[in-house]
Every structure is written in C-alpha cells, then in structure tokens.
Amino acid sequence: MRHLAIAAAVAAGISVCSADRAAAQTPVDYPHKVVTLVTHSSPGGGSDVFLREMAKHLPKYIKATFVVENVQGGSGARAISRLATAPADGSVFYATTPTYIYTSLLSKTQHGYKDVEPLANFFTDSEVVYTRADGPFKTLKDVIEKAQSARGRWGAANPASLERQAAEQLKKAAGVNAAVVSHEGGGDLMINVLNGTLDIGVGEIPELRAQLEAGKIRLLATFDPQRMEAFPNVPTVKESGYPVVLEKFRGLAGPRGLPPAITKIWDETVPKVLADPDYRKVYSAESLVANFIPHDKYQSFVTNFGSTTEAFLKESGVLK
Incomplete structure (x- = not known):
C-alpha cells in the first residue's frame, strides 16, 4: 500500500507538472485568425528571416496563423504605406528596423515612421x-x-x-x-x-x-561595440582602427491607434516568445540579442532614435 501511495503521489506530481506546462503553452485568444507580418525585405533578407522564424513560434502563445508579406520598393516606403493604411485592429504589423526611420527622413514618402505606431522591440542585431x-x-x-x-x-x-x-x-x-x-x-x-x-x-x-x-x-x-559572442575571432570595426559603432533594433509596428487590448497581449507575449527554449536556440545562433522594449517605452525609443538620426544627418550635410 505504501508503494502504491508513493506511485500515486509521483503520478499526481507528474500530472500537475504536465497540466502546468499545458497551461503555460495554451495560446491566448486573439481577435483575428490570420495576422499579416509585412516587411520591406526581399526573401532571404534580414527582416524576412526574422519574421519567418518568429512566425513559427508565435502560435504557441497567440491563437492565430502568422503569414509574411514581402512589400518591396521605395527603400521601404511601399511597406510603410501598406501598414499606415491598414486597419488598426491588430491584424497587420510591420518589421521595424532603422531602415524605416532613414527612409522617412531621406525620401519624400506618402507615409513615414511617424504615421505608424511602434508595438514592441524584440532584438538588437549585429551589422x-x-x-x-x-x-x-x-x-x-x-x-x-x-x-x-x-x-x-x-x-x-x-x-x-x-x-x-x-x-x-x-x-x-x-x-x-x-x-x-x-x-x-x-x-x-x-x-x-x-x-x-x-x-x-x-x-x-x-x-x-x-x-x-x-x-x-x-x-x-x-560594427558592434564589442566582439560577437558567436564569432570571437571577428574584430570590431572600432578596434580595427575606425571609430564607427552601430547596433540595429528589430521589432514590430502597427497602424496608428492600436487598441490597448491588442498592445497588452503583445506586451505579455513577447517576453514568453523570447524565453521559448526552441526559439532561443534559433535566434542565438543568428547572433540576435533579446532586447524586449514594451509598447509604451518603444514609442519613445523610436521617437528618440528618429530625432537623433535626423540631427546626425543634418550635421553631416545629408539633410538640409
């Protein structure tokens, strides 16, 4: 009887752990069955790879199918317009990188980075x-x-x-x-x-x-400030004798006016996705560094990046 009691307790413990794991893996309800992730990149480009890999893991946490749409042309201008004119209901997002800031500042575009709403940042990327x-x-x-x-x-x-x-x-x-x-x-x-x-x-x-x-x-x-962990024998541009240091952010933006219920889901989901062991293996192998910035802070981050970049471009004579 004692052995049976121990076995029952162990089985119960396993059952509870399994239930906890199942609960942790249960995706949250979402108002759309299909979510489109837009990028200005061509297939195989950095943002394209970022979105396609992430789309494999997001359904574990958000109950939806994620599809990638490549909208090329105009150095990203067409993709930004695609987002800016989409419904602000959480069904369409765009892969943000510094490109959409530079495109807005260097070109006369119909829509710019100020016409869309930063959702959250996922990574810092190496150039x-x-x-x-x-x-x-x-x-x-x-x-x-x-x-x-x-x-x-x-x-x-x-x-x-x-x-x-x-x-x-x-x-x-x-x-x-x-x-x-x-x-x-x-x-x-x-x-x-x-x-x-x-x-x-x-x-x-x-x-x-x-x-x-x-x-x-x-x-x-x-161009990182220090050598990449995955490639320790590759020197930085700075230590090679040229004082240039740059890091790239990677996140998502939506149309302006995203509902708080939508931004809350993503604020709660992004840290879970980044902590996913399977996904972590993938992005670590690509030398991506997890850098979650939630919705409220990401908006000020992008605004500050835009202002700093504009000032630099004016100082260097690129912008008048």
Whole structure:
C-alpha cells in the first residue's frame, strides 16, 4: 500500500507538472485568425528571416496563423504605406528596423515612421562587414587599402538602411571614396559579393548564415561595440582602427491607434516568445540579442532614435 501511495503521489506530481506546462503553452485568444507580418525585405533578407522564424513560434502563445508579406520598393516606403493604411485592429504589423526611420527622413514618402505606431522591440542585431571566402581580402585593412588605391566597390541594402549608413560612416572614418552600391535586400547583395562585383557587403548574420556555414563568405569585422559572442575571432570595426559603432533594433509596428487590448497581449507575449527554449536556440545562433522594449517605452525609443538620426544627418550635410 505504501508503494502504491508513493506511485500515486509521483503520478499526481507528474500530472500537475504536465497540466502546468499545458497551461503555460495554451495560446491566448486573439481577435483575428490570420495576422499579416509585412516587411520591406526581399526573401532571404534580414527582416524576412526574422519574421519567418518568429512566425513559427508565435502560435504557441497567440491563437492565430502568422503569414509574411514581402512589400518591396521605395527603400521601404511601399511597406510603410501598406501598414499606415491598414486597419488598426491588430491584424497587420510591420518589421521595424532603422531602415524605416532613414527612409522617412531621406525620401519624400506618402507615409513615414511617424504615421505608424511602434508595438514592441524584440532584438538588437549585429551589422557585419563580409567578403567572399575565395577573394583577396583577409582583413578590413585590406579592403581599406584597396579603396585608397583603386576606390573600391562596397555593397549595402537599400539606400535608407542602417547598412548603407554604416558603409558611408566607414568611408568617412577611413578617409576613402569607395562606391557604395545599394540593393533592395540582403539576398541581392549577397549575389554581387559572391560573384566578385563587390569587394565587400554590409549585412546581418541571419541573412548570411547559409553562406557562412557553406564556407562561401568571410566575416571581416562587426560594427558592434564589442566582439560577437558567436564569432570571437571577428574584430570590431572600432578596434580595427575606425571609430564607427552601430547596433540595429528589430521589432514590430502597427497602424496608428492600436487598441490597448491588442498592445497588452503583445506586451505579455513577447517576453514568453523570447524565453521559448526552441526559439532561443534559433535566434542565438543568428547572433540576435533579446532586447524586449514594451509598447509604451518603444514609442519613445523610436521617437528618440528618429530625432537623433535626423540631427546626425543634418550635421553631416545629408539633410538640409
């Protein structure tokens, strides 16, 4: 009887733990069966990869199907307009990065970053300089020396991206006049780095992962303030001798006027998604750093980023 009692207690304990896990995994009700996640990136680009990976894990916590919609064109302007004109009911969101700030400031767009509502931030992302593995460049110094003698050909994502600004700031810091060629997304850029059209590209680990693992590209430096944990042998741009430090935020925005009930669901869900062990393995492998900023604070974060960026662009003469 004693053994039976112990067995029953153990079984009950297992049952309670299972029930707790099931309760923890029960997705919260949501007012829409399908949620569209919009990005300006081409398939394979950084934001595209971010959304598609996240969409696999969100249904564990929010009872909905998440689909990704690529709206390319206008350096992100078309995607921002797609969001700004969507219903503010939680059915459509957009992947925010510094690109949507730069696009709004550098172009005359129908809708800008002030016309949409920041929802929450998920990650801080690393920007890296890379080249083809079978090319002539072994270090960032090699690239700069080539640019000093023969101008150089560098690549970045669309003209209003943080990657483009990183390349431009590196040019200024190194005192060279390399040609910086813009692309609609990271996938297009990668092709031109691999075929030798470009000396280097500036991009993010998620969009480079497949070519890195295949040994097709070499990382030369990161714009992070310190070396990346996953790539400790890759120096920072700053320690390579060029004082440029940049980090990229990744989050979501919705149309203006999101209902408090919707923002509350996301504020409660994002930390759970980021803590999900399966998802953590995925984003850690991509050198993404979890950096949750809730709805109320994310709005002021974006406003401050926009104001600081505008001031920098005016100071550097890019904006009048």
